[in-house]
Amino acid sequence: IKNKIIGGTKDLCGVLLMGTGKTQNSSNFDHLYIFNELEWPGASSVLQLENLRKTCRSRFVEDYDGHCDDGYAIGEALWLAQSMFTVVSAKSLGSRRILLF
DSSP, rough: HHHHHHHHHTTOOOEEEBBBBOBTTTTTOEEEEHHHHHHHHHHHHHHHHHHHHOOOOHHHHHHHHHHHHSSSOHHHHHHHHHHHTTSGGGOOOOOOOOOOO
16 A cells, blocks of 8 residues: 555555454445545555554454454455445546455
8 A cells, every 4th residue: 555655646445354253344244344445545544554464363353353253255355345446436546456365
């Protein structure tokens, strides 16, 4: 995301956590949590991701109910990621990429 801040005016970034115990998304798909909506990256989004990265496992479990044992449907995760793109005007997007980790 740091690179995207200076990369271009059409670059948007969003973060979707998969396999969480908590659910937070517009489609109410289980175990999918939208951490950041698709937006132009800035200092606040970089800071949020840095804080998430530095979060110890026990704190992550507290905040997001950790990792679920029930699993999640990868199709629902991809559908939700795609729907994040449709909210934004096609003219304001450079390219569309989904990175899964």
